[in-house]
Amino acid sequence: MAELYVKPGNKERGWNDPPQFSYGLQTLAGGPKRTPLTKRVAAPQDGSPRVPTSQTSPGIPPVGPPPPLSKGSRPPPVGSCPASGVEPINFPVIESETLLEDVLKPLEEALEDCRGHTKKQVCDDISRRLALLREQWAGGKLSVPVRKRMALLVRELSSHQWDAADDIHRSLMVDHVTEVSQWMVGVKRLIAEKRNLSSEEEADEEKSTATVEENQMAPGVQEAP
Amino acid sequence: MATYLEFIQQNEERDGVRFSWNVWPSSRLEATRMVVPLACLLTPLKERPDLPPVQYEPVLCSRTTCRAILNPLCQVDYRAKLWACNFCFQRNQFPPVYTCISEVNQPAELMPQFSTIEYVIQRGAQYPLIFLYVVDTCLEEDDLQALKESLQMSLSLLPPDALVGLITFGRMVQVHELSCERISKSYVFRGTKDLTAKQIQDMLGLTKPAMPMQQARPGQPQEQPLVSSRFLQPVHKIDMNLTDLLGELQRDPWPVTQGKRPLRSTGVALSIAVGLLEGTFPNTGARIMLFTGGPPTQGPGMVVGDELKVPIRSWHDIEKDNARFMKKATKHYEMLANRTATNGHCIDIYACALDQTGLLEMKCCANLTGGHMVMGDSFNTSLFKQTFQKIFSKDFNGDFRMAFGATLEVKELGVGGTSQWKICGLDPTSTLGIYFEVVSQHNAPVPQGGRGAIQYVTRYQHSSTQRRIRVTTIARNWADAQSQLRHIEAAFDQEAAAVLMARLGVFRAESEEGPDVLRWLDRQLIRLCQKFGQYNKEDPTSFRLSDSFSLYPQFMFHLRRSPFLQVFNNSPDESSYYRHHFARQDLTQSLIMIQPILYSYSFHGPPEPVLLDSSSILADRILLMDTFFQIVIYLGETIVQWRKAGYQDMPEYENFRHLLQAPLDDAQEILQARFPMPRYINTEHGGSQARFLLSKVNPSQTHNNLYAWGQETGAPILTDDVSLQVFVDHLKKLAVSSAC
Numbered sequence: 010m011a012e013l014y015v016k017p018g019n020k021e022r023g024w025n026d027p028p029q030f031s032y033g034l035q036t037l038a039g040g041p042k043r044t045p046l047t048k049r050v051a052a053p054q055d056g057s058p059r060v061p062t063s064q065t066s067p068g069i070p071p072v073g074p075p076p077p078l079s080k081g082s083r084p085p086p087v088g089s090c091p092a093s094g095v096e097p098i099n100f101p102v103i104e105s106e107t108l109l110e111d112v113l114k115p116l117e118e119a120l121e122d123c124r125g126h127t128k129k130q131v132c133d134d135i136s137r138r139l140a141l142l143r144e145q146w147a148g149g150k151l152s153v154p155v156r157k158r159m160a161l162l163v164r165e166l167s168s169h170q171w172d173a174a175d176d177i178h179r180s181l182m183v184d185h186v187t188e189v190s191q192w193m194v195g196v197k198r199l200i201a202e203k204r205n206l207s208s209e210e211e212a213d214e215e216k217s218t219a220t221v222e223e224n225q226m227a228p229g230v231q232e233a234p
Numbered sequence: 235m236a237t238y239l240e241f242i243q244q245n246e247e248r249d250g251v252r253f254s255w256n257v258w259p260s261s262r263l264e265a266t267r268m269v270v271p272l273a274c275l276l277t278p279l280k281e282r283p284d285l286p287p288v289q290y291e292p293v294l295c296s297r298t299t300c301r302a303i304l305n306p307l308c309q310v311d312y313r314a315k316l317w318a319c320n321f322c323f324q325r326n327q328f329p330p331v332y333t334c335i336s337e338v339n340q341p342a343e344l345m346p347q348f349s350t351i352e353y354v355i356q357r358g359a360q361y362p363l364i365f366l367y368v369v370d371t372c373l374e375e376d377d378l379q380a381l382k383e384s385l386q387m388s389l390s391l392l393p394p395d396a397l398v399g400l401i402t403f404g405r406m407v408q409v410h411e412l413s414c415e416r417i418s419k420s421y422v423f424r425g426t427k428d429l430t431a432k433q434i435q436d437m438l439g440l441t442k443p444a445m446p447m448q449q450a451r452p453g454q455p456q457e458q459p460l461v462s463s464r465f466l467q468p469v470h471k472i473d474m475n476l477t478d479l480l481g482e483l484q485r486d487p488w489p490v491t492q493g494k495r496p497l498r499s500t501g502v503a504l505s506i507a508v509g510l511l512e513g514t515f516p517n518t519g520a521r522i523m524l525f526t527g528g529p530p531t532q533g534p535g536m537v538v539g540d541e542l543k544v545p546i547r548s549w550h551d552i553e554k555d556n557a558r559f560m561k562k563a564t565k566h567y568e569m570l571a572n573r574t575a576t577n578g579h580c581i582d583i584y585a586c587a588l589d590q591t592g593l594l595e596m597k598c599c600a601n602l603t604g605g606h607m608v609m610g611d612s613f614n615t616s617l618f619k620q621t622f623q624k625i626f627s628k629d630f631n632g633d634f635r636m637a638f639g640a641t642l643e644v645k646e647l648g649v650g651g652t653s654q655w656k657i658c659g660l661d662p663t664s665t666l667g668i669y670f671e672v673v674s675q676h677n678a679p680v681p682q683g684g685r686g687a688i689q690y691v692t693r694y695q696h697s698s699t700q701r702r703i704r705v706t707t708i709a710r711n712w713a714d715a716q717s718q719l720r721h722i723e724a725a726f727d728q729e730a731a732a733v734l735m736a737r738l739g740v741f742r743a744e745s746e747e748g749p750d751v752l753r754w755l756d757r758q759l760i761r762l763c764q765k766f767g768q769y770n771k772e773d774p775t776s777f778r779l780s781d782s783f784s785l786y787p788q789f790m791f792h793l794r795r796s797p798f799l800q801v802f803n804n805s806p807d808e809s810s811y812y813r814h815h816f817a818r819q820d821l822t823q824s825l826i827m828i829q830p831i832l833y834s835y836s837f838h839g840p841p842e843p844v845l846l847d848s849s850s851i852l853a854d855r856i857l858l859m860d861t862f863f864q865i866v867i868y869l870g871e872t873i874v875q876w877r878k879a880g881y882q883d884m885p886e887y888e889n890f891r892h893l894l895q896a897p898l899d900d901a902q903e904i905l906q907a908r909f910p911m912p913r914y915i916n917t918e919h920g921g922s923q924a925r926f927l928l929s930k931v932n933p934s935q936t937h938n939n940l941y942a943w944g945q946e947t948g949a950p951i952l953t954d955d956v957s958l959q960v961f962v963d964h965l966k967k968l969a970v971s972s973a974c
Binding site for chain 1: 386611612614619784826833837841844865913
């Protein structure tokens with residue numbers, strides 16, 4: 010779901026700036042780690058520098074082409090990192106043009122739901138930011154990935170998938186902060202307020218927000234007796 | 235010794251411990267004769283996805299001078315429900331809740347596989363995490379904009395209950411009152427005058443601590459945080475206003491004339507931050523995060539004046555005692571660091587500038603409190619942005635990796651009392667070097683059972699705000715060095731020893747002259763070789779070291795050339811930065827810093843580690859070098875020509891495309907995992923950036939001896955540094971000589 014990409018660093022401002030990984034890549038949980046590069050070779054005890062096992066003649070023109078694939082005597086030393094320089098994964102269901110109203114309308118409706126339960130000032134602040142979002146969108150100031158991800162966020166919000174919506178907001182803040190910073194915090198707050206509202210409404214199924222469990226555990230037993 | 239390597243590795247994976255010697259000499263005299271001290275590297279909060287914490291409190295030995303924690307080394311009488319402390323031999327009764335235990339129903343803490351175990355403390359109030367941003371506004375426009383955006387972004391990464399505050403500074407220092415009102419208020423302080431904690435607290439109106447009068451009941455949800463202050467508010471309440479406030483931050487308005495530096499009052503800003511937290515939230519986890527784009531130029535803690543024509547001190551200046559502000563500034567920051575540590579808080583320094591920013595004087599703030607030190611060229615770089623994001627990265631449980639307010643206790647067999655240290659900021663890779671002294675008399679019999687034991691107890695505040703205790707209990711065999719030297723030798727961990735000795739060397743280098751430290755290091759190496767080498771007297775060619783020592787001289791050779799001991803190639807700030815990270819990383823990363831890793835990619839097989847030597851630089855190879863601070867990819871001459879010719883785009887040469895990609899993929903994996911983000915250098919034969927590789931490799935072929943070895947492969951290095959071969963030759967001569 011998240012975008013997985015790598016951008017080059019800012020060469021103008023920082024010499025040797027490392028590449029920038031998208032939020033999706035940064036939060037990828039572990040994944041199949043290849044053998045870490047941590048081995049060393051001991052220097053030979055008799056002191057002469059080790060001669061590499063095979064060596065081509067010391068380069069310099071004229072030099073022939075590299076061994077072609079068809080010769081295939083040895084397997085190519087492939088590193089198969091799953092997300093190396095991959096293009097952003099396309100979302101399966103989004104239509105080609107994300108419409109402004111498809112995003113703004115549900116957000117404004119969500120805000121209306123919150124009025125009455127949330128302080129007026131907070132609602133006004135959120136409303137102000139949604140207006141800013143509308144203005145920037147309509148003015149063509151938002152890039153395609155941002156618009157696509159907002160559509161996805163709104164879908165998750167409408168389906169009450171609070172964590173997923175929150176995660177998308179975070180990925181947008183990390184990957185596109187310049188575009189979204191002015192109004193995204195309003196969307197973030199809206200998600201939080203809707204979440205609170207809905208858990209108040211579902212009083213029977215209200216989950217405890219405790220971070221510490223009250224269970225008395227008998228020693229050595231991993232679950233309650 | 236294959237079995238010892240496995241033993242060492244298993245112990246590190248399970249307990250986060252690496253000892254220099256895994257069989258311990260039984261007397262003090264013998265221990266000193268072994269040259270490398272008995273010491274260990276401990277990673278107290280090593281990530282253990284396979285170790286869920288237990289939800290009860292540890293059982294303690296009842297002897298008040300002991301208080302060791304029940305562990306797998308204790309003898310247990312299941313019938314009588316008694317246990318014998320393995321440290322003081324006290325017999326203790328199990329608490330009532332343990333009545334059901336038996337040989338087949340053991341509590342986790344008695345099982346050998348739980349030599350490391352973590353307890354969650356249910357009692358006591360839990361306080362939210364606190365983040366106080368201290369932001370320099372004397373930055374260039376696009377730098378300030380990038381920093382503002384990073385700070386706004388961080389509000390989305392912080393937990394909603396965390397408290398956040400903002401202090402900005404330039405010529406003046408502004409403490410921002412965070413409220414949901416439309417009008418923003420701030421308290422302005424002069425940047426020239428330091429104030430005591432009490433004065434700061436009075437001026438900010440903090441007459442009493444903001445902690446709640448009653449303790450929160452355990453296990454109750456904190457629906458509304460009971461704690462806050464006007465200056466530190468919960469993220470979920472203040473995020474919109476703070477986002478706006480950050481967005482509106484301007485560059486410091488005081489004009490900077492030609493030939494001058496901006497007036498930056500870092501010393502006072504930090505002082506106010508420390509005083510603010512001291513007065514509102516003492517003794518709970520908090521981070522002061524200092525973001526600075528240049529050196530402090532006024533007030534206490536100033537490191538250089540505002541005249542640009544007077545440069546900031548270099549190592550030469552310091553050597554010649556020509557650093558006017560250094561002593562006073564260092565004292566100021568040391569005072570702040572000590573107070574911060576006493577309060578249980580930590581200070582991070584994020585310094586992004588092309589010139590130095592005073593890390594040398596301010597380093598104690600990060601080093602004494604367990605805070606981070608990040609050094610970059612600009613806030614508008616991926617290096618800063620991603621390093622900063624990584625601070626808020628989450629582990630496999632969705633918790634932050636940072637921990638606060640830790641105390642580490644070390645308990646040993648037979649010694650009265652324990653030793654305790656305070657580490658206010660900790661993460662899963664933080665590693666301490668602990669040095670032991672064997673106190674048994676010479677010729678005293680080896681203690682009964684033949685084993686020594688040590689227990690490490692780390693109490694800390696987890697990022698979920700729970701209080702936890704991590705307990706690691708280990709044992710190793712004692713041995714009589716006279717009769718069992720071979721056993722002791724076989725159990726030597728050369729990697730751990732190298733890092734532990736290196737840490738000692740760097741510690742010495744901070745107070746002694748550089749050449750003295752090198753002499754000391756050399757002397758220790760010669761003594762070690764004399765004791766453990768196999769040789770015929772006066773015959774250098776007969777000298778041999780066993781496998782467990784074979785890499786050690788190489789480590790020492792590279793350590794001598796490293797930026798930790800060779801400071802004149804770097805600025806004082808750079809040296810402070812490198813040493814900061816060296817002093818806290820785990821063994822694998824520390825070794826990379828001492829002796830960088832070099833891997834070679836070619837058509838001749840899978841990527842393989844190669845000697846860090848100029849002979850490894852070949853035309854048809856791609857090299858990947860990891861120094862921890864830099865990742866360097868270097869294309870050999872032939873590879874460059876093939877790439878220029880475009881073979882990677884031809885389908886029948888797809889394997890060449892794979893070859894070019896392989897080191898990039900491996901580099902990417904390192905870059906994703908490492909904190910702080912390293913610099914990334916993609917260079918080739920003849921490239922100007924190739925100097926990063928050339929300066930690290932052993933110069934076995936130099937312009938002095940290019941044809942001496944009888945082969946002409948590899949790239950010669952233009953240097954007069956002694957090579958590893960020459961170093962080892964000298965070492966052998968000295969080791970076998972009776973004169974030493």
